[in-house]
Every structure is written in structure tokens, then in C-alpha cells.
Amino acid sequence: MTPTAASSPGSHPGSPAGPSVGPSVSPFAGTSRLNAARRTFELEALADDPHIDLLVIGGGVTGAGAALDAASRGLRTVLVEARDLAFGTSRWSSKLVHGGLRYLASGRVKVARESAVERGVLMTRTAPHLVRALPQLVPLIPDLLRPGQASLIRAGFHAGDALRLGAGTPGALLPRVRRVDAARTRRLVPGVRTAGLRGALVAHDGQLVDDARLVVALARTAAQYGASVLTRVRAESVTGTSARLVDTLTGQTLTVTAGAVINATGVWAGEVDTSIKLRPSRGAHLLVDAATLGHPTAALTVPVPGSTSRFVFALPQQLGRVAIGLTDEDAPGPIPDEPQPTEAELTFLLDTVNAALATELTRQDVCGAYAGLRPLIDTGGGNTADISREHAVLESPSGVVTVVGGKLTTYRRMAEDAVDAAVRLRGLPARTCWTARLPLVGAPGHRDSRPAPASPVPASLLARHGGAAHEVLAAGELAPVADDLDVTRAEIAYAVTHEGALDTADVLDRRTRIGLVKADAERARKAVEEIVAEAASEIAPQ
Numbered sequence: 149m150t151p152t153a154a155s156s157p158g159s160h161p162g163s164p165a166g167p168s169v170g171p172s173v174s175p176f177a178g179t180s181r182l183n184a185a186r187r188t189f190e191l192e193a194l195a196d197d198p199h200i201d202l203l204v205i206g207g208g209v210t211g212a213g214a215a216l217d218a219a220s221r222g223l224r225t226v227l228v229e230a231r232d233l234a235f236g237t238s239r240w241s242s243k244l245v246h247g248g249l250r251y252l253a254s255g256r257v258k259v260a261r262e263s264a265v266e267r268g269v270l271m272t273r274t275a276p277h278l279v280r281a282l283p284q285l286v287p288l289i290p291d292l293l294r295p296g297q298a299s300l301i302r303a304g305f306h307a308g309d310a311l312r313l314g315a316g317t318p319g320a321l322l323p324r325v326r327r328v329d330a331a332r333t334r335r336l337v338p339g340v341r342t343a344g345l346r347g348a349l350v351a352h353d354g355q356l357v358d359d360a361r362l363v364v365a366l367a368r369t370a371a372q373y374g375a376s377v378l379t380r381v382r383a384e385s386v387t388g389t390s391a392r393l394v395d396t397l398t399g400q401t402l403t404v405t406a407g408a409v410i411n412a413t414g415v416w417a418g419e420v421d422t423s424i425k426l427r428p429s430r431g432a433h434l435l436v437d438a439a440t441l442g443h444p445t446a447a448l449t450v451p452v453p454g455s456t457s458r459f460v461f462a463l464p465q466q467l468g469r470v471a472i473g474l475t476d477e478d479a480p481g482p483i484p485d486e487p488q489p490t491e492a493e494l495t496f497l498l499d500t501v502n503a504a505l506a507t508e509l510t511r512q513d514v515c516g517a518y519a520g521l522r523p524l525i526d527t528g529g530g531n532t533a534d535i536s537r538e539h540a541v542l543e544s545p546s547g548v549v550t551v552v553g554g555k556l557t558t559y560r561r562m563a564e565d566a567v568d569a570a571v572r573l574r575g576l577p578a579r580t581c582w583t584a585r586l587p588l589v590g591a592p593g594h595r596d597s598r599p600a601p602a603s604p605v606p607a608s609l610l611a612r613h614g615g616a617a618h619e620v621l622a623a624g625e626l627a628p629v630a631d632d633l634d635v636t637r638a639e640i641a642y643a644v645t646h647e648g649a650l651d652t653a654d655v656l657d658r659r660t661r662i663g664l665v666k667a668d669a670e671r672a673r674k675a676v677e678e679i680v681a682e683a684a685s686e687i688a689p690q
């Protein structure tokens with residue numbers, strides 16, 4: 149449990165540490181590069197010296213956040229992920245950085261405040277390059293709204309504004325709620341129904357360019373602070389101080405001992421620690437081409453008939469798509485690798501959104517669909533929609549510290565609470581958490597970030613990479629990987645050399661989201677395979 153010199157408590161918090169695992173001097177020390185060569189090096193280093201301060205299991209937003217929290221506090225940290233970064237729920241979200249309004253509506257003031265604060269942290273300090281302000285528009289069409297519902301929504305939006313103010317997030321970043329006329333409504337969402345349209349209420353929330361990109365940025369920043377980030381490594385036989393690690397690429401195993409073990413495996417938490425009881429809830433989205441709604445720049449928010457607090461959202465996304473979601477359905481039974489939306493969910497989403505559209509969408513318009521499982525804590529009966537989105541940190545009889553529940557927006561707070569618990573329970577040699585002011589890879593203020601290059605760079609590349617765009621440009625060509633797909637060949641190569649992608653699926657399904665639309669994936673596959681193979685040959689183990 150000896151901190152390396154570079155990561156010892158007392159060194160300047162802003163100094164990325166060298167690798168914390170193993171005695172060898174690493175060629176990757178202080179860099180955020182994740183790739184196959186680093187993975188091999190760090191697995192070997194771990195085999196040489198398998199005693200660490202903290203093992204984090206699960207490479208979703210929570211585990212990656214916990215690894216960054218721990219490594220930046222000076223702990224020798226290893227993160228293991230059985231498949232790939234963001235393989236689980238963290239890639240199936242609505243990609244919203246919530247201000248907590250919906251929690252306020254159900255009286256959960258603490259969760260609402262926490263969400264608003266964490267949204268502000270992401271948008272102002274840690275990842276402003278990945279989060280933009282998204283206008284959310286509720287069309288004022290009388291037959292869509294129950295009597296009094298417009299007033300309720302307006303009051304809710306004002307309460308959301310109060311949360312924003314309370315969190316210290318400037319109005320310049322998230323403009324205040326306002327009412328717009330019908331013409332402005334149509335400019336924001338050209339596909340909106342015009343019959344009876346009296347304008348709209350517009351509020352703002354945060355939207356990630358992509359959820360999986362946040363996870364990768366967290367994992368890379370953690371690696372820069374000395375964490376070993378090991379994908380395709382499954383943790384088995386987990387106790388409070390040890391685990392057997394299986395390299396799923398080679399079948400080799402290794403037992404590590406740790407000062408503490410954090411279980412951040414989301415809906416799989418009960419498989420790692422059988423004392424954890426979850427009640428997963430499935431949420432589905434479908435995807436349509438943005439052209440079918442006239443390329444909206446705001447999210448269309450449609451009340452669910454019969455409910456005062458549920459809405460279906462049509463959310464503009466990168467790659468010229470609109471995601472329409474979402475559902476909240478009990479999902480008992482074994483946890484699938486990739487949950488699938490049901491026919492009933494797709495019908496519900498289409499029917500609800502169609503009520504607010506000038507031209508109805510049909511099943512032929514649906515170019516993709518996805519579903520994810522919320523890792524909700526089992527609190528007994530009731531609807532899954534009513535279960536608190538609060539997170540919990542639990543120490544099980546085996547000594548494993550499990551962090552579960554919560555949401556993407558509050559990952560940083562979840563990570564801080566989990567590491568605090570591990571430090572307190574096991575007396576780990578850590579300094580205090582400072583992740584609220586730690587810029588992630590690509591954020592302004594991150595030491596490797598540069599201003600946007602002078603040469604013309606696609607806006608989509610800047611939105612995905614921020615201040616790291618200069619590194620992406622150095623990795624390859626700016627030509628698109630396929631016609632009409634605004635992902636460049638350079639980004640594919642960079643995914644392999646810097647973002648820990650180990651194969652074509654990692655690139656198509658998680659570093660980029662090309663794979664969400666199967667037809668797009670097929671058009672890009674051959675070129676992606678070639679670039680992945682070429683980039684992989686350049687980073688053969690050193």
C-alpha cells in the first residue's frame with residue numbers, strides 16, 4: 149500500500165501522477181493514452197506487484213469516476229472492466245445532464261439539488277467541451293395538455309431555474325425559462341404540429357454529445373493520474389480485500405489484494421456481491437433521421453397522456469439523428485449484455501410523439517433503437533418510475549463497498565462518496581477529493597488541451613474531442629469514414645491509439661456511436677476495420 153513518489157499525498161493536486169501499479173518505470177507515466185500496449189504493460193506490472201490500494205470493478209461512468217477520484221487522491225488504483233469502457237448502461241442513456249427538475253416534482257429535493265450542482269460542475273469545469281445547453285420545448289397545443297398542465301409545467305420550469313441559480317450555474321450558460329410564439333417554435337422544431345399551436349415553453353438543460361465519450365474521458369484522465377485501466381478483465385471471487393482477475397483475451401488469471409474493493413458494476417452489482425438486491429428498470433429509445441423532424445435544434449417534450457409528470461422527448465443527437473425516449477419498465481430476470489426494446493415500448497414512443505408532430509412518424513422512419521437497464525435499488529413494491537434515483541454506498545458483509553443507483557449526471561458525487569467510504573473503512577492513505585475542479589481530457593484547463601486549431605476542423609470533431617482535437621488531427625486524415633457520416637478517419641485511428649478501443653466493435657459501438665444505426669455501421673465497417681488494424685500495428689507492445 150505504498151503510494152508512488154509522484155502520487156504521494158501532499159504533491160500538488162494538479163500534477164498527473166506516474167503509473168501507480170508495479171515497480172517498473174512506465175513509458176505511459178503521466179499520459180492519458182489508453183491502448184493495447186499500455187494494457188499489456190500494466191497487466192504485467194500488476195502481476196509483478198499485485199498489491200494495490202483500491203480495486204474498482206466496472207468501467208461505466210461510476211467506476212471510471214471512482215478510479216479518477218481515487219487516483220487523483222494518490223491511491224494506487226486499478227479499474228477492471230469485463231468488456232469495454234461504457235459497455236453497460238452508461239451508453240444507453242438519454243445523454244442529458246439533468247438539472248434535477250423531475251426529482252423536484254416528486255419532492256426529492258436533495259437529489260434535485262445534487263443534480264443541479266453536478267450539472268454545473270460538468271458544464272463549467274470538468275467537461276464543458278462535452279456538454280451543451282439544450283433547449284427543451286413544450287408545445288402549447290391545448291389537446292396535448294390536461295387542464296392546468298401548462299401552468300404546472302411553467303411552475304416546474306421556474307423551480308428548475310431556481311435550482312440552477314442555487315447551484316451557481318450562470319444564466320448565460322443555461323438561459324432562463326421563456327415562452328416563445330408559434331413561429332419561433334417551428335424554427336426550433338420544424339416538424340412540430342401546427343394545428344392549434346399557440347407557441348411553446350422553453351427551458352434549458354445540459355446535453356452530452358455522447359455518454360460513452362464522458363466515460364472514456366474519465367478513464368483516460370484517471371490513467372493520467374496513475375490508475376491502471378484494464379478492459380477485457382473480469383473480476384471474480386470478489387472479497388473486501390481481493391479478487392481474481394481474468395484476462396478474457398488470453399484466459400490468464402491473476403489474484404490481486406487491495407486495501408479496498410469498490411463494486412461499481414451497475415445492474416451487475418448483485419452478481420459481484422450477492423448481498424446487493426437491485427430492481428432493474430428498462431428504458432428504451434428509438435432513433436430517426438433528424439430530417440424527418442426538419443433538423444430540430446431543441447428537444448420536443450410531449451406529455452404522456454394520463455400523466456402529469458411523464459414526458460416523451462425527441463432529442464437531437466450527433467450524426468444527424470433524433471432519439472425519441474423513454475420508457476420505464478420493470479426488467480426482472482437475468483441481466484442481458486445488450487437489453488432490447490420491446491415492440492410495445494416502440495409503439496408507445498411513436499404514438500406519444502406523433503401526437504405533437506405535423507407528419508406522423510411510422511415504423512419505416514425508425515432507423516435504430518436501443519434500451520438500457522437502470523440499476524435501481526430494490527425498495528419493494530410500486531412502479532420502477534417511483535423508485536428513488538438517489539445513489540447508495542453499501543458495505544456488504546464480505547467487506548466489498550458497492551456504489552449503485554444514481555445517474556450519469558451525479559457520477560462524480562457517487563464516486564466521491566464511494567471512495568470516501570473505502571478510505572474511511574480501511575484507513576487508506578488518501579488526500580481529500582478534488583474532482584469538482586479537475587478538468588477531464590479535452591476540457592479547457594486540462595494540461596494537454598489546446599485552443600481549436602486554426603485550420604478548418606469539423607464542428608462535430610471539436611464537439612467530441614474539445615481541446616484534444618489537435619491530437620486527433622495528428623492521428624490521421626480528416627476524410628469521413630463513410631459518405632454522409634461525419635466521423636473522420638482520424639477519430640477512428642485515435643480511438644485505437646489513445647482511447648483504449650481494442651477492436652472494431654469498440655470503435656463502432658462505444659468510441660463513436662455509428663453502430664446505433666445498423667445501416668451506418670455496415671457502410672463504415674470495412675474502412676473502420678482497416679484503420680483499426682493499421683493503428684493497432686503502430687502501437688504494438690513496447
Ligand SMILES: Cc1cc2nc3c(=O)[nH]c(=O)nc-3n(C[C@H](O)[C@H](O)[C@H](O)COP(=O)(O)OP(=O)(O)OC[C@H]3O[C@@H](n4cnc5c(N)ncnc54)[C@H](O)[C@@H]3O)c2cc1C
Nearest residue numbers: 206208209210230236237238242244383414431555556557
Ligand atoms: C434508458 C436510460 C436513460 C438514462 N438517461 C439518463 C440521462 O439522460 N441522464 C442521466 O444522468 N442518467 C441517465 N440514466 C442513468 C445512467 O445511465 C446510469 O445511472 C449510469 O449510466 C449507470 O452507470 P454505472 O457505471 O453505474 O453502470 P454501467 O454503465 O452499467 O457500468 C457497469 C460496468 O460494469 C461492468 N462489469 C459488470 N460485471 C463486471 C465484472 N465482474 N468485472 C468487471 N466488470 C464488470 C459492465 O461490463 C459495465 O460496463 C439513464 C438510464 C437509462 C437506463
